[in-house]
Amino acid sequence: MTSDDIPGNRADRTVAPVTTGSASASRSGAVIEATGVRRRYAGGFEAVAGVSFSVARGELFALLGTNGAGKTSTVELLEGLAVPDGGTVRVLGHDPFRERAAVRPRIGVMLQEGGFPSELTVTETVRMWAGCTSGARPTGEALELVGLSHRGRVRVKQLSGGERRRLDLAMALLGRPEVLFLDEPTTGLDAEGRRDTWELVRELRDGGTTVLLTTHYLEEAETLADRLAIMHRGRIVTAGTTAEVTAARPSRIRFELPEGVLAARLPLGLRAAADGHRIEIRTHRLQESLDELLTWARESDVRLLGLDARSASLEEAFLDIAQRATDNEADDEKVAA
């Protein structure tokens, strides 16, 4: 969903007014804080069902999740675009909806879909928003940050999807925000654009900006996030650093045995799944298992073809979590039937 669904918010999209006042945070020291947050839509559907997390100053936190998991619904509450139906949200120590005037000038928001007048040129659009933003970056600087300097005279309606995302980002950065909310910032960008955006976001974070990011790109979260949470059906299923989230997953060793060498000859200690000559070993002790395998191969004079050993990736953890959550729900439904 986008904030188009929330009446009265369209005019506020992507405004990122200037940073003012001294830094502040909640008593816990967190700059962004969600505690037991719930959000229900018309008809009673609960899209956010008790979500809690916090983001420290200068930290980059990524919210991941399956489609419809409730990421945007959660982030919009923190952006002050709607009021939670339960729990509390705090940004810079304030309620972002009720104390909007205190929060809004210090945050930058990049929604999932920007809503700019399509007949204006890129430069006119930035100038217009800069006019509502005290202390805004110069137009040229904002466009240069996102690699749009050469597109200033082009009308917004003529921009590609990826260029519009860049313009959205320029608007979010216009007021040099302390806290930046980025909802799927690189969707529609090509590989180079994505990397440029990562670089920029990393620089902002290194400069002290606190960032809350939602993304479907696991590599993006793996590359950028200090910590992350994975949501599924309105709840956070797991959270932590990438290393913590992947820690419980086994590493993987893959290779092919040459003709005439049977998988049964492999050492008993290596739990291997064989598909013909193709072998996959799953292990929680990657170094020891690899050592055992290579010793066996050397002593048996066996060449391991296409040998590939790797630690668990965030992608595997994500797919596993989504699958397990779906299986649990199927079991619950069976019990209820």
Ligand SMILES: Nc1ncnc2c1ncn2[C@@H]1O[C@H](COP(=O)(O)OP(=O)(O)OP(=O)(O)O)[C@@H](O)[C@H]1O
């Ligand atoms: N205005 C609305 N009215 C009713 N249901 C809604 C509304 N907006 C969102 N939803 C539902 O709430 C759930 C969560 O949506 P949300 O957009 O927050 O998920 P998301 O994790 O951001 O998804 P995606 O990754 O697909 O963007 C979905 O089931 C969605 O259909």
